Amino acid sequence: MHVRKYLSKFFLSLITLPVLVFIFFPVLWLLMASFSTQVELFSIPPHWIPLHPTIQNYLDIFVPSLAASTVPRTFAVSIWNSFRIASMVTIICVMIGSLAAYALVRIPFKMNRAIQLGIMGTRMIPEVSLVLPLFMIASTLKWINKPVVLVVTYLSFALPYTIWLLMTYFQTVPIELEEAARLDGCNRLGILFRVVMPISIPGLISTGMFVFLLAWDEFFYALIFTSTLASKTAPVAISEFVGRYSVNITGMMAGGILAALPPVILAFLFQRYIVRGMTAGAVKG
Amino acid sequence: MAQLSKPMVKRPFSLRQQDARVAWLLLVPSLIVLLGVTFWPILYTFILSFQNAPSGINQVRTFVGLGNYLEMLKDTGFWETIGRTMYFTVASVSVELILGLAVAQLIHSRPWGWKFLRFSLIIPWAVPTIVNGSMWRWIYSADFGALNGVLMQLGLIKHYIPWLTFPNLAMPLVIVADVWHMMPFVALILQAALAGLPAELDEAASVDGANAWQRFWKIRFPLLRPAILVALIARTVDAFRVFDIVYILTNGGPASKTMTITYLTYLNSFSYGKQGIGAALSFLISFFTIAMAIIYIRVLYRPEEN
Numbered sequence: 001m002h003v004r005k006y007l008s009k010f011f012l013s014l015i016t017l018p019v020l021v022f023i024f025f026p027v028l029w030l031l032m033a034s035f036s037t038q039v040e041l042f043s044i045p046p047h048w049i050p051l052h053p054t055i056q057n058y059l060d061i062f063v064p065s066l067a068a069s070t071v072p073r074t075f076a077v078s079i080w081n082s083f084r085i086a087s088m089v090t091i092i093c094v095m096i097g098s099l100a101a102y103a104l105v106r107i108p109f110k111m112n113r114a115i116q117l118g119i120m121g122t123r124m125i126p127e128v129s130l131v132l133p134l135f136m137i138a139s140t141l142k143w144i145n146k147p148v149v150l151v152v153t154y155l156s157f158a159l160p161y162t163i164w165l166l167m168t169y170f171q172t173v174p175i176e177l178e179e180a181a182r183l184d185g186c187n188r189l190g191i192l193f194r195v196v197m198p199i200s201i202p203g204l205i206s207t208g209m210f211v212f213l214l215a216w217d218e219f220f221y222a223l224i225f226t227s228t229l230a231s232k233t234a235p236v237a238i239s240e241f242v243g244r245y246s247v248n249i250t251g252m253m254a255g256g257i258l259a260a261l262p263p264v265i266l267a268f269l270f271q272r273y274i275v276r277g278m279t280a281g282a283v284k285g
Numbered sequence: 286m287a288q289l290s291k292p293m294v295k296r297p298f299s300l301r302q303q304d305a306r307v308a309w310l311l312l313v314p315s316l317i318v319l320l321g322v323t324f325w326p327i328l329y330t331f332i333l334s335f336q337n338a339p340s341g342i343n344q345v346r347t348f349v350g351l352g353n354y355l356e357m358l359k360d361t362g363f364w365e366t367i368g369r370t371m372y373f374t375v376a377s378v379s380v381e382l383i384l385g386l387a388v389a390q391l392i393h394s395r396p397w398g399w400k401f402l403r404f405s406l407i408i409p410w411a412v413p414t415i416v417n418g419s420m421w422r423w424i425y426s427a428d429f430g431a432l433n434g435v436l437m438q439l440g441l442i443k444h445y446i447p448w449l450t451f452p453n454l455a456m457p458l459v460i461v462a463d464v465w466h467m468m469p470f471v472a473l474i475l476q477a478a479l480a481g482l483p484a485e486l487d488e489a490a491s492v493d494g495a496n497a498w499q500r501f502w503k504i505r506f507p508l509l510r511p512a513i514l515v516a517l518i519a520r521t522v523d524a525f526r527v528f529d530i531v532y533i534l535t536n537g538g539p540a541s542k543t544m545t546i547t548y549l550t551y552l553n554s555f556s557y558g559k560q561g562i563g564a565a566l567s568f569l570i571s572f573f574t575i576a577m578a579i580i581y582i583r584v585l586y587r588p589e590e591n
Binding site for chain 2: 009012013015016019020022023024025026027029030033041042044045046048096097099100102103104107108109110112115118119122124125126127128129130131132133134136152153155156159160163188189192213216217219220223224234235238239242243249252253256259260263264266267268271274275276278279
């Protein structure tokens with residue numbers, strides 16, 4: 001019996017190997033390629049591990065010199081743009097979304113259910129259904145090619161998502177705590193800011209992480225609203241270069257790795273919260 | 286997906302009306318934002334979908350009633366695009382669900398390194414869609430791609446092959462890229478659901494002589510249904526609107542073989558200058574996704590399980 005158990009564990013473990021290869025082969029190849037020279041990348045048969053590894057591709061992005069091609073210079077700016085925009089979206093969403101989520105979860109009033117339904121409904125609307133009017137407003141305000149246009153338009157999907165995630169979080173805050181505070185003479189806002197918010201900090205932070213990932217990942221609005229170097233995000237920079245033939249491919253690969261790093265690191269730091277957030281939010285492009 | 290929550294009403298000491306005023310105060314910032322960036326735009330798009338609206342500053346719009354919708358429904362290209370989008374959706378979602386369920390069950394069986402496997406699943410999910418798309422475009426590359434490299438070293442091909450130029454192969458290749466990205470999402474959700482099931486059920490069935498296969502299908506699978514529903518709806522809604530990965534991998538080509546409905550909407554609105562058609566198309570996308578969500582809920586949701 002013991003031997004059989006051991007054997008079955010052994011076979012199960014064998015099955016994990018192809019799964020791990022499927023997960024890791026693409027990213028490891030990309031990682032290796034980003035450390036090779038353009039010449040070596042094109043060698044046939046391929047050098048899976050570069051014979052002459054170089055960090056030049058990364059150096060070009062971090063320390064842009066005039067000698068470097070447009071690829072690394074664009075990446076340096078666009079990754080910074082992505083970072084600014086995603087951070088702003090995250091801060092705004094968590095700040096105003098937490099207030100709304102609390103009201104919807106704990107304060108009974110006439111329109112409560114209707115507003116919940118409305119917010120849930122907006123999450124079914126595809127970006128492409130909103131983009132034409134948003135484009136018209138943005139042109140009127142002369143916001144095209146300014147980072148602010150992405151901060152504002154990203155709220156269209158990020159804010160309902162934030163409210164939804166935080167609602168599921170606030171539901172887990174024991175109501176007895178609030179009642180106790182109320183008996184102690186706290187009013188509604190006092191309860192919210194002195195009792196509920198402080199104990200919800202883990203929820204606010206993990207929600208913020210999800211919103212950041214969502215904004216970092218966004219491509220459609222960024223493609224339509226930004227095209228200048230000063231405003232475009234990392235996904236747009238990648239998409240512009242990827243179609244061109246005579247472009248610095250290893251430089252782009254380094255850029256791709258750098259664009260993937262912040263979300264991957266965040267996801268690892270917040271591992272514990274990820275599955276719960278996935279189940280509650282259940283939307284990520 | 287969370288249930289609509291009923292606020293708890295158990296506060297004899299509260300002033301109801303004052304509370305309602307506070308609620309509105311808390312909601313106002315979010316409602317103003319949503320009014321501006323979702324409610325007003327969706328209404329505008331709705332009106333636009335009944336207009337002939339060429340893009341351009343001085344173009345005059347005319348009311349055409351259901352004209353845009355009828356024009357699309359009569360267009361065979363539209364139905365081909367719907368068919369292609371369904372192909373992508375059904376194929377990628379079912380592969381993701383089957384593989385995801387298998388991987389979740391694998392982790393649940395605790396092989397050596399199961400923690401590492403669960404940890405690894407986060408990587409593909411966290412990689413941004415555009416990075417994922419370009420990575421696969423490079424993997425499929427005819428000049429330096431890893432796919433050609435592997436096949437060559439295994440002796441399966443003699444020359445590098447331009448994979449993405451074959452019309453019938455392009456969509457399956459896009460699907461593989463999407464599966465790599467999103468299968469982990471399904472696997473992680475289902476794995477968490479499996480971990481939440483009471484272990485006694487399984488043990489009891491085991492004592493009664495049920496084998497592993499029966500225990501999976503008769504005991505765990507039915508209990509997993511709510512989690513499967515969540516994963517299925519989330520993935521289907523996303524897959525039906527697919528844009529990013531198609532844009533970066535194939536640009537809808539070759540020969541429009543990977544042209545999906547959102548891509549067609551994008552082209553109509555921003556390249557062909559037919560905003561009215563674009564608006565109508567975008568409403569059909571919402572219609573299809575909502576219809577699919579309702580079908581799933583009807584088929585899979587059993588209230589007594591909640």
